[in-house]
Amino acid sequence: MLQGPVVIAVSFCYLALLFAVAYWGDKRADQGRSVIANPTIYALSMAVYCTTWTYYGSVGRAAVSGVGFLPIYLGPTLVMALGGFLILKMIRTAKANRITSIADFIASRYGKSQLLGGLVTVIAVIGVIPYIALQLKAVSGSYDLIVGYPALIAPKEGSPVLADTTFYIALILAAFTILFGTRHLDATERHEGMVAAVALESVVKLVAFGAVGLFVTFVLYDGAGDIFRRALEDPQLAKLTAVAADSRSYATWFSLTLLAGLAILMLPRQFQVTVVENVSEAHLKRAIWLFPLYLFLINLFVLPIALGGLMRFAGQGMDADSFVLTLPMSAQQELLALLVFVGGLSAATGMVIVETIALSTMVCNDLVMPLLLRTRALALHAERDLSGLLLGIRRGAIVVVLLLGYFYFRLAGDAYALVGIGLISFAAVAQFAPALIGGMYWRGGTRDGALAGLSAGFAVWAYTLLLPSFAKSGWLPARFISDGPFAIELLKPHQLFGLAGLDDISHCLFWSFAANIGAYVVVSLLRPPTAAEASQATQFVDALKTTRPVGSALWRGSADAGELIALVGRFLGPRRAEAAFAAYARRRGVDDAARLEADADLVHHAESLLTGAIGSASARAMVASVAKEEPLSLAEVMNILDEASQLRTYSRELERKSRELEAATSELKAANDRLLELDRLKDDFIASVSHELRTPLTSIRAFSEILRDSPHAPLAERERFLGIIVSETERLTRLVNQILDMAKIESGNVDWRVEDVDLKSVIEQSAEATGQLFLDKGVRLELDLSPAVPTVRADRDHVMQVVINLLSNAVKFAPARAGRVCIRLGRDADGVRVRVEDNGPGIRSEDREVIFERFRQGGDSLTGKPTGTGLGLPISRKIVEYFGGRLWVESERGQGAAFVFVLPAA
């Protein structure tokens, strides 16, 4: 069943299935129900990394260098760990700027330079063509093998082009790619159907390879242990199970890891599936581990297959690159062989489709369009709709790229094993790394630096890897490698400047990176970035910041909305352009797209739409052709960027300020409330003072008038009246004195004379001073003074004022004749305690604090005659508190009152 027609029929059925999947995927995308909006499919589409080079070539490399095939997959695994930063930043930048290829990415970073985009495209095409040739070689080789069944050796090549199956394979793949990738033009250059098909292909190749692995390991042999045990018996094979075949193996190992790690970011097809085709940033999370897992699984059986093949075909001179296919064939497993062939076809078509689509976009946007726009500018302006031309260019580019691959295959294909060709491509695209990664993290990189770095790196790559590959295929004399050009020893391409001891890949990587990074950095540092470079640098370097300046902030000029719409229409097709602008107008709140104001934002929108279709550099050129842009100087751009970053700082500052302001406001409100309260208290105070002053004044005036009006009143009467007048005057004086005291204390204007005060003597003196009051009222005063009391730090006169005040209060409320007042002095935990007890009516519990307020007295102040000024207790409390003590009252209604104060001991 492995005859040519059957194999061809199966292959076409498989391709038709792929196309059906792609068609379905595109249909679903048009309906807005994306099939690829799924992290697993995203991760599987990244597995387009595994081409026939992996599928057939890994076994070939393992048969030569043992575990040496692994760095190609370990590097990507490690880089995926950084994917959360690096790839996320690439995705976000590409989406924000509508970047559709790696050439556009680099060109856009360095001020939308057409020259740079073109250079990247040229390097990518030249670098990747051997890789495409490799796929053609693998497909045609496996086809020749499988139709030669049951023989295991493929017939030697030598047929003319038109009779060569590979030529037709190239044409079929070109047609297929055109169907997949360029059926219509998309503003974002996304191909959902293609991604779905590629994901399916990834599954197929994994299943097929796994099937061969299981077959070889468990059917041909007795498990992996059996294979390894037998292999270890053969000293030749045992060497393959170690890394260090010789001393330079670790250097090779490292450079291959680095190379593969960079390739996963820089290969045009990887950029396409990872960045351009990414549906949602969230999908990246699963890809971070699922893609390495895929690599892990597909490599698990490589070494067992290689060792198994080497042992089974020992001495037959079989090509290890084809073990995957020849092992099942040798065991007459036709179905499995067919499955393997389809798996290999999957690996090849997946790579070729994605790679050529990516390359065709680059060739069209960054190479052909800029040239066309330059040379035929006027003619292009006359044409209405250019979207057809764009599609044509891309289709042409696909055919050209595949044919170039075919001719490379024809001319150089036999000289190298699969892995050798693949590594040449890896080393070429790795040259993008300094400009791309540097540009994402270093603002200082300039267009000239990137141009210099890329050119230098590419030149060294071409000299140390590409030209030798030509020499090996006979295009150049073999002496070019062995003796150097013109027999100059120092210039030998594999030992440049006499650097020996490295394999050719490590050697190329070292010299090309030295030239590339060196030129990039040095030339970048020669001059400051221009305005365009600085503004783009900010867009790229700050891509992950939450707020960054929008592109429209960096455009100034005038334009006409109608012209802009017409311009976009020429490249996207008028209908699509109108729809895009209508949607934009709705977002801006304008009914009709024609009435849009042609401001910087609209111009920016038009440019980003065009960027999706023709690349950033051409888009800028086209927009500039209809809009009159006033170029910004570097200083102005820096100002705008500074302003934007200052704006960010300011807005953060503003938020902080407003929070502070809120706090201050509530503080102020509290203070204001307090002030209002104090104001009210002051009013109350003044009202109370006036009231208190008026009472004695009224009685003085009344009695004075009586005395004046009745000159003949009896003497006794007049003396009584005069006595009242005198006592009321005294009360008035006392009141005024106390008010002054209070005011002084409250305003802090008292001259305190702080000294060590012996409270015992103070109390005795006070008792003497108030003795007359007690005698008058017939109240007994008892002193209970503990002798061993420490002194206190206080003002003696003021403390005496407190004691006298408390004593006179007590005598005032003690019942006449039966009254008893006791003053005690003692030690307390807090200091020295003075307690004045009386057997008066006591104080109601609700009044116990009130009496310490000014002009408030115990009892019912409305009916009871005021017997004091109402200031004594407040003043006393202030005095005690001033010296760090406390004054309070302990009382029960009907059981007398006890005023207590404590002063801290000195």
Added chain:
Amino acid sequence: MQRSSLSGQRLVAVFMVGCFLFNYPVLAVFDRARSLFGAPLVFVYLFAVWAALIGLMAWVVERRERHERGGN
């Protein structure tokens, strides 16, 4: 925000551990003619470390995802 940057740091740590374990000189330590579970030591070592790294990356990434969902 705090958490996601923690995951980022963990991934960078995984990257560094990988670079360390997959290269000379650690690799040379395991690169000797000896077998483990019937397979060459270096083969077992490379695949075991590889699997462990993938497991770690999955753990770091998916854990964060669950947490964020829970947090919403």
